[in-house]
Amino acid sequence: MPLIEYRDALNQAFAEEIERDPNVVLIGEEVAQYDGAYKVTRGLWKKYGDKRVMDTPISEAAFIGMGVGASMLGLRPVMELMFWSFATVAYDQIVNNAGQIRYMSGGLINCPIVIRGPANGGTNVGATHSHTPENWLAAIPGLKVVSAANAYDAKGLMKTAIRDNDPVMFMENTLLYGEKYEVPEEEYLIPLGLADVKREGTDVTLVAHGRAVLTALKAAELLAAEHDISAEVVDLRSIRPLDEATVLASVRKTHRAVLVDENKPFCGVSSQISSMIMEQAFDDLDAPVGRVCSLDAPAIYSPAVEPLQLPTPDRIIKKVREIC
Amino acid sequence: MTKSAARSVDHAEAPINANLSSEEKIQLLRGMVRIRRFELQAAKIYNAGKMGGFLHLYNGQESVAVGTTSLMGDNDHVITAYRNHGHALAVGMSMNECMAELYGKATGCSKGKGGSMHFFAPDKNYWGGHGIVGGQTPLGLGLAYGLKYKGLTGAALCFLGDGAVNQGCFYESLNMASLFELPVIYIIENNKYSMGTSMERSSVVDKCLAQRAEAFKIEWQQAGGEDIYEVRAVTKKAIDRAHKESKPMVLEFDTYRYYGHSVADAKHKGGYRQEEEIEKYKKEHDPIQLFKKRLIAEKVLSEEQFEAIDAGEKAEAIAASKFAEESPSPTEANIFEDVYFEVDRQTEAGRTGRHFFNN
Numbered sequence: 001m002p003l004i005e006y007r008d009a010l011n012q013a014f015a016e017e018i019e020r021d022p023n024v025v026l027i028g029e030e031v032a033q034y035d036g037a038y039k040v041t042r043g044l045w046k047k048y049g050d051k052r053v054m055d056t057p058i059s060e061a062a063f064i065g066m067g068v069g070a071s072m073l074g075l076r077p078v079m080e081l082m083f084w085s086f087a088t089v090a091y092d093q094i095v096n097n098a099g100q101i102r103y104m105s106g107g108l109i110n111c112p113i114v115i116r117g118p119a120n121g122g123t124n125v126g127a128t129h130s131h132t133p134e135n136w137l138a139a140i141p142g143l144k145v146v147s148a149a150n151a152y153d154a155k156g157l158m159k160t161a162i163r164d165n166d167p168v169m170f171m172e173n174t175l176l177y178g179e180k181y182e183v184p185e186e187e188y189l190i191p192l193g194l195a196d197v198k199r200e201g202t203d204v205t206l207v208a209h210g211r212a213v214l215t216a217l218k219a220a221e222l223l224a225a226e227h228d229i230s231a232e233v234v235d236l237r238s239i240r241p242l243d244e245a246t247v248l249a250s251v252r253k254t255h256r257a258v259l260v261d262e263n264k265p266f267c268g269v270s271s272q273i274s275s276m277i278m279e280q281a282f283d284d285l286d287a288p289v290g291r292v293c294s295l296d297a298p299a300i301y302s303p304a305v306e307p308l309q310l311p312t313p314d315r316i317i318k319k320v321r322e323i324c
Numbered sequence: 325m326t327k328s329a330a331r332s333v334d335h336a337e338a339p340i341n342a343n344l345s346s347e348e349k350i351q352l353l354r355g356m357v358r359i360r361r362f363e364l365q366a367a368k369i370y371n372a373g374k375m376g377g378f379l380h381l382y383n384g385q386e387s388v389a390v391g392t393t394s395l396m397g398d399n400d401h402v403i404t405a406y407r408n409h410g411h412a413l414a415v416g417m418s419m420n421e422c423m424a425e426l427y428g429k430a431t432g433c434s435k436g437k438g439g440s441m442h443f444f445a446p447d448k449n450y451w452g453g454h455g456i457v458g459g460q461t462p463l464g465l466g467l468a469y470g471l472k473y474k475g476l477t478g479a480a481l482c483f484l485g486d487g488a489v490n491q492g493c494f495y496e497s498l499n500m501a502s503l504f505e506l507p508v509i510y511i512i513e514n515n516k517y518s519m520g521t522s523m524e525r526s527s528v529v530d531k532c533l534a535q536r537a538e539a540f541k542i543e544w545q546q547a548g549g550e551d552i553y554e555v556r557a558v559t560k561k562a563i564d565r566a567h568k569e570s571k572p573m574v575l576e577f578d579t580y581r582y583y584g585h586s587v588a589d590a591k592h593k594g595g596y597r598q599e600e601e602i603e604k605y606k607k608e609h610d611p612i613q614l615f616k617k618r619l620i621a622e623k624v625l626s627e628e629q630f631e632a633i634d635a636g637e638k639a640e641a642i643a644a645s646k647f648a649e650e651s652p653s654p655t656e657a658n659i660f661e662d663v664y665f666e667v668d669r670q671t672e673a674g675r676t677g678r679h680f681f682n683n
Contacts, residue, residue: 056500057499064462066500068462069462069465069480070470073471075473075474092459093459097462102662102663102664103662103663104452105438106434107668108446165666191676191677193677193679
């Protein structure tokens with residue numbers, strides 16, 4: 001199987017879906033002639049032209065709203081936010097229009113839109129560009145939220161997201177765009193709402209999404225090598241809908257859970273997972289559920305310090321050893 | 325075109341009006357009376373405590389919704405803000421489904437899930453009904469973009485109030501509409517007050533609000549909104565331009581609302597505006613009375629016919645209230661329907677993973 005970069009896996013997903021469905025159109029800042037700020041849409045404008053790959057001015061509220069309006073007429077816009085942090089200026093369009101239109105119209109109107117882009121800290125760009133809004137958005141019934149940890153998942157989930165008839169918020173990661181992973185040449189889809197056990201283990205369950213999955217996998221390696229602790233790593237992949245069964249099955253097997261989350265701790269995705277485990281697997285637990293989140297302050301710029309603000313293998317190991 | 329110049333013209337002579345049959349003219353009048361009677365009945369049930377939330381009445385502005393939507397072809401679309409009952413009825417929604425929505429009943433156009441501010445009828449090219457001031461303006465842009473993408477000859481009529489012109493996304497939308505040559509027509513219904521703040525206290529105005537379109541090289545026109553002939557003549561040009569050249573336009577109609585921002589707005593009489601101002605407008609500029617007089621002068625209508633139309637619409641509004649009162653409310657289980665398409669249809673996607681997080 002070819003090893004390809006995360007960004008190229010997404011690029012393949014876009015190309016395949018553009019060719020499959022004439023209603024699919026890529027829209028965003030610099031997605032066309034510039035080839036994408038992070039080269040995720042590289043070459044697509046050249047290949048498919050202005051109609052299918054469209055540059056916009058720096059007007060997130062209007063172009064996201066434009067995508068929502070077009071999706072009501074049956075288009076399947078795939079909207080790039082150069083950073084998910086910029087969703088703050090388009091929040092009304094995302095939350096009130098994409099998120100509520102189906103409900104408020106009593107099911108008469110659909111909004112088959114994908115809004116995508118990187119949502120991560122760790123690149124020394126300061127607090128305004130380092131938000132991880134998956135928890136803000138997953139809190140809105142009507143929206144779906146997806147987060148891919150590797151190229152294989154990114155492609156399979158993106159193709160599904162584009163075909164889904166509800167608004168899907170797709171979280172990518174600038175630190176993962178250049179990461180390579182095996183991606184088959186034949187077509188495949190990954191359903192939303194299906195978690196993936198990325199590493200099997202018996203002593204503790206690490207639950208994560210996005211790049212935190214890689215951090216958890218590193219911690220699991222070290223736990224096995226240095227502490228004789230066997231950690232299972234569950235990648236949520238989809239946050240809403242959420243695959244509770246896979247998480248609960250793992251916790252019922254290991255009896256311990258540490259949640260690894262690049263969200264800030266207050267009402268982060270891990271808060272929901274923690275509550276779910278407590279409510280549904282309390283009797284299976286041998287220890288309190290632990291969490292390792294981004295440290296609870298705005299994202300610091302300092303290149304020397306910022307890596308420590310995100311979850312690190314060290315912090316995960318420390319938390320695991322407290323309960324194992 | 326200046327306001328005074330616009331009003332010196334008799335818009336009855338515009339081809340779009342001159343070619344109207346007597347029956348079509350009466351239909352325009354009936355459309356306005358229908359809205360008036362629906363809104364009066366809505367005010368009654370609101371004051372009787374039979375509906376919840378807010379109620380933003382359209383009385384006084386009827387000529388704008390009826391005049392503009394009377395020009396819609398198969399591929400012309402409408403979207404507006406929260407003062408949306410007039411537009412909904414004008415595109416052909418029934419009084420029953422609209423009234424039942426006010427009552428929050430399952431037979432309402434949005435199954436009781438939207439309420440007064442959120443009426444929708446996509447089968448009639450009517451896309452709501454939006455509660456956040458100015459929030460619909462990028463959606464109107466998207467409808468126009470969708471039409472152009474699909475290669476259809478049509479226009480998106482996107483209505484907004486004089487308060488909404490100060491929202492940022494409106495200007496982002498104007499820029500993109502002009503840049504991408506999208507057939508969207510922004511129609512500012514200037515009723516002079518954004519809630520309790522007069523236009524003078526909220527907006528920097530040179531000639532008028534629509535003039536701001538100049539900054540984006542978009543054609544604009546300000547016109548009187550009380551004469552339905554004028555509304556039609558002005559809108560027709562904008563629709564033709566959208567159809568033929570795929571160009572946006574901004575229209576501004578002078579109009580007035582008889583009630584407050586919402587019915588709960590106690591300060592609209594004697595607070596931020598004087599009662600005499602309201603009464604003067606009703607007496608001299610009421611769009612229904614003006615058109616009625618006009619049609620009587622044209623010998624298209626008799627006083628008796630008007631009374632019959634008015635009585636008919638009033639009776640239908642009362643009957644719609646009865647229908648709504650007797651209709652069932654949504655059930656608690658209905659709360660979870662119409663959130664996700666895939667869940668409603670129980671597709672494989674809708675059956676995979678947990679979508680709702682109740683215990």
